[in-house]
Amino acid sequence: MQICRPSESVSARIIRELKRHDIFDLFELRRSIEASAVQLAVARADFKDVRAPRKFWKDVIKNKARTPATELVIRDEEFHVGLVALSGNNEMVRALYGINARIHFVRWVDLEQRGHDAFAEHLEILDAIEARDVVDLPAQIRSKMAAIPCPPPMHIVTSAYRPPIRCSS
Template identity: 80%
Template sequence: MASYSSLIRESRPRVRETTAPKRAGITVNELYEQLKAMAVLYTIRPGERVNELELAQKFEVSRTPLREALNRLVAENLLNFVPNRGFFVRELNRQDIFDLFELRRSVESSAVLLAVQRADPKDVRALRKFWKDVMKSKTQAPAPELVTRDEEFHVRLVALSGNNEMVRVLYGINARIHFVRWVDLEQRGHDAFAEHLDILDAIESRDLERCRALTETHITWRMEEIAKVVDAGVVKLFSR
């Protein structure tokens, strides 16, 4: 199965990568990508301190590039830094996840309204084909891969707005809720996936109100739903 980093790479905003000298066969950007995958998937359990010495040995790098990569993850709210104590994996906090879903709903609802006005029909058709292809193989694909493909759909949906900053914001949100959505997919199945094509229908017909209503309904989570999935995620993490 492809890694989180490799699957999401094609859908993230295009940014210029910094040039970094190789240290023992790995660049700072490559190190950052691997550490980000660990943070997104909670390879280290929530609330635990990051063992910098262990990671430096694992990736055969010095502390300087390791710190650079870890600080980038702090800036993206994927890790926490406590002065004089070090880096810590973010907690699975119900309120934080709820807030992120509210933010995602706001961003995507605004983006689809712009997409109704701006979307190129060719891009809408391409996105429709992409999602139909995903659905053909959904029963064979593992949950983490399906979640990543779903994230790609939503990133491309927001990109129909023509607003690159909305895409960047969504990309950051996706990383922080990826694990929770993976757990939810394993519990609920693929029920919500059918709504994707309805949203594209509304964009193609330039139906602004229907498009907004469909998007908000598709993304809205209640706090009690968040609580159940977060609790299930904690169980999953501490039982593996």
């Protein structure tokens, strides 16, 4: 059997409109995943597990003035994935990757508009994990994410995969 490819490229770009409500739903899902993951992290993460995301984020804060917003969004996504990974739940991490891929552009626009105000809160969340403060953590995450405005509808270009066409010769 021979693998045949159509005359067009195997991978294609599609334009997918995300409405305001879709974006709100994704942010709400992200908030729920992070709040649950942090509660698990309080129970499961060792003090040494928190060191790496703390060092990573302190480096981001130290360099934020000379780092472009596009790079800061990537670093922020990395931090949040690391935060969720402290839960020990790989499915939560996988879900967060998917959400981040869909809201990346929205988060970049938001960072451009809001600036770096929320950066110190990341360290406060890590402090609460280390202190095993399960009561305040979900409230901290929810209040942080509730402050994020829901942007207007926009088009986001996403990649779509089409498998190669199989044909016999």
